[in-house]
Amino acid sequence: KAGVTQTPRYLIKTRGQQVTLSCSPISGHRSVSWYQQTPGQGLQFLFEYFSETQRNKGNFPGRFSGRQFSNSRSEMNVSTLELGDSALYLCASSLGHGGGDTEAFFGQGTRLTVV
Amino acid sequence: GNSVTQMEGPVTLSEEAFLTINCTYTATGYPSLFWYVQYPGEGLQLLLKATKADDKGSNKGFEATYRKETTSFHLEKGSVQVSDSAVYFCALTGGGATNKLIFGTGTLLAVQP
Numbered sequence: 001k002a003g004v005t006q007t008p009r010y011l012i013k014t015r016g017q018q019v020t021l022s023c024s025p026i027s028g029h030r031s032v033s034w035y036q037q038t039p040g041q042g043l044q045f046l047f048e049y050f051s052e053t054q055r056n057k058g059n060f061p062g063r064f065s066g067r068q069f070s071n072s073r074s075e076m077n078v079s080t081l082e083l084g085d086s087a088l089y090l091c092a093s094s095l096g097h098g099g100g101d102t103e104a105f106f107g108q109g110t111r112l113t114v115v
Numbered sequence: 116g117n118s119v120t121q122m123e124g125p126v127t128l129s130e131e132a133f134l135t136i137n138c139t140y141t142a143t144g145y146p147s148l149f150w151y152v153q154y155p156g157e158g159l160q161l162l163l164k165a166t167k168a169d170d171k172g173s174n175k176g177f178e179a180t181y182r183k184e185t186t187s188f189h190l191e192k193g194s195v196q197v198s199d200s201a202v203y204f205c206a207l208t209g210g211g212a213t214n215k216l217i218f219g220t221g222t223l224l225a226v227q228p
Contacts, residue, residue, distance in 0.1 A: 004158070031214050033214055033215065033216070035216075035218075042218060042219075042220045042221060043204065043216075043218040043221070045215050045216065045217070048213060048214060048215055050212075055212065055213055056213045056215045058215075090158055090159065092159075092214070092216075094214045102214065103161050103164070104161065104214055104216060105161075106151075106158035106159040106160070107158050108156075108157055108158045109158050
């Protein structure tokens with residue numbers, strides 16, 4: 001079956017702009033989580049959506065937002081980009097039961113560079 | 116809060132050497148524990164997991180045992196290959212209705228022929 005698809009793979013944006021990243025989870029998966037990966041901070045949890053509702057949120061400023069559609073596809077948006085937002089953004093999909101008993105499948109990520 | 120502490124890298128080994136990457140955790144309740152692997156230019160792949168104390172996860176020759184008494188989940192492999200070169204992440208979920216993963220800092224493994 002198809003894996004997790006993230007688009008685009010690469011993005012270059014200018015400070016102050018906004019950006020939208022997209023994630024299509026594995027068919028049948030209802031949970032989508034987003035992570036930011038940087039050399040300095042490692043992998044940090046942004047938020048999790050389940051059945052179109054944000055179920056959990058990490059410690060990021062309000063410039064980072066997301067949503068999930070009825071087909072489970074998810075988008076995340078970053079407004080007023082800063083240089084420090086340059087990172088690999090990873091999306092993970094799961095069946096959604098939670099509790100750690102289900103596997104999270106990751107996409108290849110979107111590499112965002114802010115100049 | 117919950118956290119994962121992972122052995123600093125990089126770890127450089129010769130092919131067929133024994134591998135250990137240390138991982139300890141702090142968590143309330145009964146977390147599930149995971150090892151993920153990231154190859155260059157790729158996302159993360161689940162390598163193995165354990166959901167309760169004394170469980171042993173294993174996959175592709177890698178093993179890790181959930182030790183509640185030492186709050187550890189060390190990754191081991193008896194004989195590494197060049198193809199095992201990657202970054203390895205230890206992670207946990209804290210339970211409840213969430214799939215949120217808390218990751219360690221990652222350990223870069225380089226295996227030389």
